[in-house]
Amino acid sequence: MSKGVTSRKENYSQWYNELVVKADLADNSAVRGCMVIKPYGYAIWEKMRDRLDRMFKDTGHVNAYFPLFIPKSFFSREASHVEGFAKECAVVTHYRLKNSPDGKDIVVDSDAKLEEELIVRPTSETIIWNTYKDWIQSYRDLPLLINQWANVVRWEMRTRLFLRTAEFLWQEGHTAHATQAEAMEETVRMIHVYADFVEKYMGVPVIEGVKTANERFAGALETYCIETMMQDGKALQAGTSHFLGQNFAKAFDVKFATREGTLDYVWATSWGVSTRLMGALVMAHSDDKGLVLPPKLAPIHVVIVPIYQKTEQLSALREKILPLKKELEANGLTVKFDDRDTVKPGFKFAEHELKGIPVRMVVGPRDLENGTVEIARRDTFEKNVYPLHEAVNTTVRLMDDIQDNLYRRALAFRNANTFQTDSYDEFKEILDRGGFIMAHWDGTSETEDRIKEDTKATIRCIPLDAPEESGKCILTGKPSARRVLFARAY
Amino acid sequence: MSKGVTSRKENYSQWYNELVVKADLADNSAVRGCMVIKPYGYAIWEKMRDRLDRMFKDTGHVNAYFPLFIPKSFFSREASHVEGFAKECAVVTHYRLKNSPDGKDIVVDSDAKLEEELIVRPTSETIIWNTYKDWIQSYRDLPLLINQWANVVRWEMRTRLFLRTAEFLWQEGHTAHATQAEAMEETVRMIHVYADFVEKYMGVPVIEGVKTANERFAGALETYCIETMMQDGKALQAGTSHFLGQNFAKAFDVKFATREGTLDYVWATSWGVSTRLMGALVMAHSDDKGLVLPPKLAPIHVVIVPIYQKTEQLSALREKILPLKKELEANGLTVKFDDRDTVKPGFKFAEHELKGIPVRMVVGPRDLENGTVEIARRDTFEKNVYPLHEAVNTTVRLMDDIQDNLYRRALAFRNANTFQTDSYDEFKEILDRGGFIMAHWDGTSETEDRIKEDTKATIRCIPLDAPEESGKCILTGKPSARRVLFARAY
Numbered sequence: 001m002s003k004g005v006t007s008r009k010e011n012y013s014q015w016y017n018e019l020v021v022k023a024d025l026a027d028n029s030a031v032r033g034c035m036v037i038k039p040y041g042y043a044i045w046e047k048m049r050d051r052l053d054r055m056f057k058d059t060g061h062v063n064a065y066f067p068l069f070i071p072k073s074f075f076s077r078e079a080s081h082v083e084g085f086a087k088e089c090a091v092v093t094h095y096r097l098k099n100s101p102d103g104k105d106i107v108v109d110s111d112a113k114l115e116e117e118l119i120v121r122p123t124s125e126t127i128i129w130n131t132y133k134d135w136i137q138s139y140r141d142l143p144l145l146i147n148q149w150a151n152v153v154r155w156e157m158r159t160r161l162f163l164r165t166a167e168f169l170w171q172e173g174h175t176a177h178a179t180q181a182e183a184m185e186e187t188v189r190m191i192h193v194y195a196d197f198v199e200k201y202m203g204v205p206v207i208e209g210v211k212t213a214n215e216r217f218a219g220a221l222e223t224y225c226i227e228t229m230m231q232d233g234k235a236l237q238a239g240t241s242h243f244l245g246q247n248f249a250k251a252f253d254v255k256f257a258t259r260e261g262t263l264d265y266v267w268a269t270s271w272g273v274s275t276r277l278m279g280a281l282v283m284a285h286s287d288d289k290g291l292v293l294p295p296k297l298a299p300i301h302v303v304i305v306p307i308y309q310k311t312e313q314l315s316a317l318r319e320k321i322l323p324l325k326k327e328l329e330a331n332g333l334t335v336k337f338d339d340r341d342t343v344k345p346g347f348k349f350a351e352h353e354l355k356g357i358p359v360r361m362v363v364g365p366r367d368l369e370n371g372t373v374e375i376a377r378r379d380t381f382e383k384n385v386y387p388l389h390e391a392v393n394t395t396v397r398l399m400d401d402i403q404d405n406l407y408r409r410a411l412a413f414r415n416a417n418t419f420q421t422d423s424y425d426e427f428k429e430i431l432d433r434g435g436f437i438m439a440h441w442d443g444t445s446e447t448e449d450r451i452k453e454d455t456k457a458t459i460r461c462i463p464l465d466a467p468e469e470s471g472k473c474i475l476t477g478k479p480s481a482r483r484v485l486f487a488r489a490y
Numbered sequence: 491m492s493k494g495v496t497s498r499k500e501n502y503s504q505w506y507n508e509l510v511v512k513a514d515l516a517d518n519s520a521v522r523g524c525m526v527i528k529p530y531g532y533a534i535w536e537k538m539r540d541r542l543d544r545m546f547k548d549t550g551h552v553n554a555y556f557p558l559f560i561p562k563s564f565f566s567r568e569a570s571h572v573e574g575f576a577k578e579c580a581v582v583t584h585y586r587l588k589n590s591p592d593g594k595d596i597v598v599d600s601d602a603k604l605e606e607e608l609i610v611r612p613t614s615e616t617i618i619w620n621t622y623k624d625w626i627q628s629y630r631d632l633p634l635l636i637n638q639w640a641n642v643v644r645w646e647m648r649t650r651l652f653l654r655t656a657e658f659l660w661q662e663g664h665t666a667h668a669t670q671a672e673a674m675e676e677t678v679r680m681i682h683v684y685a686d687f688v689e690k691y692m693g694v695p696v697i698e699g700v701k702t703a704n705e706r707f708a709g710a711l712e713t714y715c716i717e718t719m720m721q722d723g724k725a726l727q728a729g730t731s732h733f734l735g736q737n738f739a740k741a742f743d744v745k746f747a748t749r750e751g752t753l754d755y756v757w758a759t760s761w762g763v764s765t766r767l768m769g770a771l772v773m774a775h776s777d778d779k780g781l782v783l784p785p786k787l788a789p790i791h792v793v794i795v796p797i798y799q800k801t802e803q804l805s806a807l808r809e810k811i812l813p814l815k816k817e818l819e820a821n822g823l824t825v826k827f828d829d830r831d832t833v834k835p836g837f838k839f840a841e842h843e844l845k846g847i848p849v850r851m852v853v854g855p856r857d858l859e860n861g862t863v864e865i866a867r868r869d870t871f872e873k874n875v876y877p878l879h880e881a882v883n884t885t886v887r888l889m890d891d892i893q894d895n896l897y898r899r900a901l902a903f904r905n906a907n908t909f910q911t912d913s914y915d916e917f918k919e920i921l922d923r924g925g926f927i928m929a930h931w932d933g934t935s936e937t938e939d940r941i942k943e944d945t946k947a948t949i950r951c952i953p954l955d956a957p958e959e960s961g962k963c964i965l966t967g968k969p970s971a972r973r974v975l976f977a978r979a980y
Contacts, residue, residue, distance in 0.1 A: 030564075030620050031608065034557035039636060042554050064532050067524035068610075068641055068657050069580070072587070074520075076596055087587055090559070091598050092610065094581040095645040097562070106566055108581050108607055117598055118521065120558075120582065120610070130520050140832070146529060151558055151641065155585040167558050342630070 033159040033166030043299035069118035074126035078251040084218020088155035090120040144176040162279035170274035183267035191224040194239035203294040203406035209461025233434020235487035241271035291356025295399040307364030440480035442473035523656030533789035559608035564616035568741040574708020578645035580610040619742040634666040652769035660764035673757035681714040684729035693784040693896035699951025723924020725977035731761035781846025785889040797854030930970035932963035
């Protein structure tokens with residue numbers, strides 16, 4: 001708090017890194033690539049989790065918990081999955097430590113070597129489908145609609161708080177169905193649930209689409225995704241939902257007796273979002289003064305700051321403020337009364353802005369005389385004086401206003417930074433200043449690879465609502481049936 | 491469901507093992523010692539977790555998240571902690587896999603060996619106090635009241651679902667205080683919170699006490715615990731709260747500037763409960779027909795079974811049952827309408843009893859004529875016919891009755907199986923038939939060890955409410971100031 005954060009213009013990347021730490025969301029830990037999620041950051045994650053959990057349950061899903069460890073051999077079962085996932089993993093090889101011969105240290109006990117190494121789960125398809133084998137015999141056991149909240153580990157070389165960490169928290173849904181159509185319906189249903197959550201709760205507009213073969217989940221036949229735009233014009237993939245076909249059922253031999261009495265392999269989906277959403281939330285809305293949080297996910301909605309010179313004044317203010325606080329709370333708001341006497345109001349204001357508290361109320365001696373209160377909103381910094389009796393209604397209304405405004409602002413920004421071009425030179429120019437590009441592509445992995453190598457942009461998705469439009473590939477000039485979304489991405 | 495479970499009398503241990511699996515609480519997994527918590531079991535754990543989380547927040551705590559991995563060297567820092575915890579652990583030594591030379595398999599990449607091994611957390615004192623070092627500078631930063639919900643791993647050799655598994659879910663509170671008195675107050679506060687939860691929600695009476703030095707947490711100066719009695723008369727420790735003194739602050743050099751301007755080490759507590767509580771819940775109340783769940787933790791409160799011969803009858807029944815279901819739900823109850831036409835009512839009844847659903851309602855054609863419903867309670871099997879318009883009130887009342895009855899029944903059982911003796915022969919006899927014993931002890935670890943070796947009983951705790959009473963140690967005859975609680979334990 002002693003100094004502000006670097007401005008976005010100066011260095012967007014550094015701005016993000018500093019903000020996450022200074023606003024008390026997370027910290028780097030003593031373990032390479034692993035973060036500590038601090039109480040303020042965790043409180044936001046809890047709100048995300050609780051809401052998503054409600055949405056999953058409302059769509060018929062239940063939670064369960066599967067082992068942290070996966071036998072190494074499981075990864076070899078699904079051929080494309082192993083390529084994508086069994087590489088940068090934390091490997092458990094031993095199960096005991098002992099004192100070193102000189103007694104001064106502890107060392108790994110070489111007698112306690114595992115027969116088969118265990119992998120700390122990078123994702124749980126394999127262990128879960130190995131379990132489903134025992135749970136599914138007949139069509140009566142289907143669909144199986146299970147979700148898990150868990151920690152996973154991917155040994156990333158370059159890590160950034162929330163965006164890419166060796167350990168992260170997430171949820172992974174793993175569903176089993178009797179038919180291809182049902183599994184596909186589930187895949188699409190869940191990408192819509194994610195889109196709904198990210199837009200309505202995080203206030204971040206999304207583009208729903210399908211991935212190209214290059215960007216597909218290892219083991220999936222089709223990957224649906226939601227893509228969001230950050231304030232530097234780069235894309236951030238906020239959630240994915242995979243149609244896995246019968247790949248995992250075949251790999252783990254999960255068959256069921258159909259209603260017709262035949263045996264068939266089960267159809268699968270998986271879908272997940274992670275603490276990466278925290279990174280998207282910060283990068284989509286926040287500014288050079290600090291976090292800007294949508295009210296629906298803010299741990300504290302309102303902070304009330306008393307302005308006074310003498311201690312007697314504080315007790316007179318307290319008499320007005322405490323009933324106000326109570327009434328705000330009765331309206332479902334979380335309120336902090338910041339009556340610390342160790343720091344000045346200006347310091348408090350800066351801190352509350354850094355933390356992104358949506359509404360700040362200030363009550364001073366003049367307000368006491370006039371029966372008023374000053375109310376400031378974090379998103380626009382607009383402030384006005386209201387009669388005390390209007391304070392609660394105004395604040396309740398502001399919550400909706402701020403939530404809406406954040407979404408509309410982010411949408412306007414995305415629209416202003418989304419371009420359509422048929423010129424490869426312009427394509428590259430746009431990428432350099434930042435933005436999304438709708439352009440034609442010839443549909444081949446080779447072309448996508450060449451564009452990526454040349455420009456660092458990838459095809460984020462083929463938007464679900466992309467209209468048919470004949471055109472020529474931006475690189476090769478070959479025919480294309482629709483534009484796809486290109487961007488550089490996190 | 492095809493066959494019932496082994497009876498408690500026949501083989502209590504086997505009864506438990508079978509019940510946990512057959513009632514769909516948990517399953518063994520492909521990974522040695524790790525369990526799969528199935529949706530029905532997880533739904534109970536979620537209720538426990540949500541309630542405990544509420545109680546922690548109401549006592550001023552916040553949640554955070556710390557890394558899964560702990561550098562090996564951290565365990566050497568606190569001398570007594572290493573002895574207790576750094577032994578049977580999962581050790582991560584490598585961070586990459588690669589294809590085997592023949593391309594058929596995947597193997598650990600020996601080039602990707604970690605410089606320092608990482609231990610999968612068996613408990614998080616070390617990594618958390620290493621973090622607190624950066625968070626605590628002054629008395630203004632204290633107290634720090636943080637809790638974490640997480641998975642932990644202890645490489646147990648003999649495992650049993652919920653009671654002792656290699657991986658389990660738990661919460662661990664880690665608090666930091668400016669004074670010894672505050673830390674001690676917190677330690678006691680949290681054991682009371684646990685006692686409150688286990689008695690009021692799980693319906694299991696507890697004995698609060700302190701552990702002897704032998705049974706103390708590795709690194710603690712004092713361990714408070716709650717001890718519960720299972721139906722075989724054995725004890726199960728349901729929760730612990732540790733006063734850690736300044737041990738971890740010294741090990742990780744966590745000092746703070748006091749109000750007086752001096753520097754002092756911070757005082758610590760830690761406290762935890764785990765999925766072990768699921769085991770206690772099952773073993774305390776359930777019977778030979780299956781689970782008996784207290785309404786406050788039951789995922790389903792009421793099941794309604796229609797009795798009919800022809801399909802037309804079902805639709806008439808449905809017209810009565812659906813509004814009843816709705817009204818029950820409006821009263822906060824979770825209701826299942828079991829209208830499956832693939833199994834007979836008797837099969838359904840057995841299944842609902844196995845799952846421990848507190849109340850079963852049956853509505854048949856005669857009930858339609860008479861405007862009645864049959865209501866049966868799971869705990870006593872008592873069933874009565876009520877006018878339909880009394881069904882909701884009766885059920886709501888039954889929830890309280892069943893909750894109370896389970897507690898009173900468990901308390902009566904514990905009282906009937908708690909003995910006081912001064913004869914070592916009788917002491918051994920009681921242990922063989924099962925029960926708690928209040929007996930005198932000379933206060934030495936040697937005596938405790940000898941009794942344990944001789945009888946397999948340990949001192950579960952020195953109950954907080956144990957009155958002063960001069961006596962002679964049950965083994966050595968040496969003087970004792972109060973009786974302590976002996977039992978064989980899980």
